[in-house]
Amino acid sequence: MPLEEFQQLIKAHTGYIVQAFLVIFIALCADLVQKKVLKRLAERLRQTTAFWDDAIAHALMRPLSLLIWTLGISFSARIIKEATGAVIFDFFNPLRDTLIIAALTWFVIRLVRRGESNFIEKKGGVDKTTVDAISKLLRISVIITALLVTLQTLGYSISGVLAFGGVGGIAIGFAAKDLLANFFGGLTIYLDRPFAVGDWVRSPDRDIEGTVEQIGWRLTRIRTFDQRPLYVPNSTFTTIALENPSRMRNRRIHETLGIRYQDASKMDAIIKKVRDMLSNHPEIDTGRTLIVNFNSFAPSSLDFFVYTFTRTTEWVKYHEIKQDVLLKILAIIEAEGAECAFPTSTIHLSDIETFKNAEPKS
Numbered sequence: 001m002p003l004e005e006f007q008q009l010i011k012a013h014t015g016y017i018v019q020a021f022l023v024i025f026i027a028l029c030a031d032l033v034q035k036k037v038l039k040r041l042a043e044r045l046r047q048t049t050a051f052w053d054d055a056i057a058h059a060l061m062r063p064l065s066l067l068i069w070t071l072g073i074s075f076s077a078r079i080i081k082e083a084t085g086a087v088i089f090d091f092f093n094p095l096r097d098t099l100i101i102a103a104l105t106w107f108v109i110r111l112v113r114r115g116e117s118n119f120i121e122k123k124g125g126v127d128k129t130t131v132d133a134i135s136k137l138l139r140i141s142v143i144i145t146a147l148l149v150t151l152q153t154l155g156y157s158i159s160g161v162l163a164f165g166g167v168g169g170i171a172i173g174f175a176a177k178d179l180l181a182n183f184f185g186g187l188t189i190y191l192d193r194p195f196a197v198g199d200w201v202r203s204p205d206r207d208i209e210g211t212v213e214q215i216g217w218r219l220t221r222i223r224t225f226d227q228r229p230l231y232v233p234n235s236t237f238t239t240i241a242l243e244n245p246s247r248m249r250n251r252r253i254h255e256t257l258g259i260r261y262q263d264a265s266k267m268d269a270i271i272k273k274v275r276d277m278l279s280n281h282p283e284i285d286t287g288r289t290l291i292v293n294f295n296s297f298a299p300s301s302l303d304f305f306v307y308t309f310t311r312t313t314e315w316v317k318y319h320e321i322k323q324d325v326l327l328k329i330l331a332i333i334e335a336e337g338a339e340c341a342f343p344t345s346t347i348h349l350s351d352i353e354t355f356k357n358a359e360p361k362s
Helices: 003-045 053-084 087-122 128-153 158-175 177-192 234-238 261-279 315-335 352-357
Strands: 200-203 208-215 219-223 229-233 251-259 291-297 302-310
Touching (some): 053 087, 128 177, 177 219, 177 234, 229 234, 261 291
Antiparallel strands (some): 200 208, 208 219, 251 302
């Protein structure tokens, strides 16, 4: 190739190459600027009491980067296509539209997720389970809408897709029976709210007990007391009985104690003093049932029982109160000169002389 033709070729291609490079460079600079600006803005807005302002700034960072680079690359591709006429660059138009929709969808999902965490953090006393359910419904709605818009953008008929979904929904329903059962089980949990995140739950039907960590649409994660994660399908909760000790109003103390038979005369005084002690105990709820009564002639003891309720429902504090009550009952028994009974056996031997007289003579 002659030198002049080579120089003309270079000049012909230099213009659009420089333009494409400038567009990419501008996109790079714009991306760096928006990251710094939004980062500082989010830090300042985080100090406010509103929960949406910093959520918008935080959610906008990465999707805005994707949007800037999508527009920059697609504009550069358009410049190169007009200069070269290459057919391959026609592919960038639907790709650009798809990425723009993806960026907007990503922004809304991040906004909902960040808004959820800010709302729980800044608004005290909210129901975390309800907020989580609303957040998940919003995200699912956004994703489904984005998929339908993307299909329409790519030239597919939405009405055809919806018609296929109606016809194929029956087959999919049979194939995904368990998945749908878990989904509606999760929906039932969100509506009925038998428990929430952070509650201690227990099932007498199954070996399920622990603290609820997460309620998903398919599974609920429960942390057992030995710190193992337990993943329970949501459909399980529609067929089992479930206890929620976290919603107890009180905790019960129900103990049976016994004294010796030789201390029978002291039973009445012991019962009265134990009842008075419980009635004046600051951690005992006297508005609930309070019973102290002699109720049994046991083989080795005279038994009386204590039936009362503590004010607290905390597991650790309850045991501390129960320990204090039992120690005070022991002190009352000792103060009355009685003793707690324990299983004993008494052997009565007849008189030795009588025993000898009863021996047969040879």
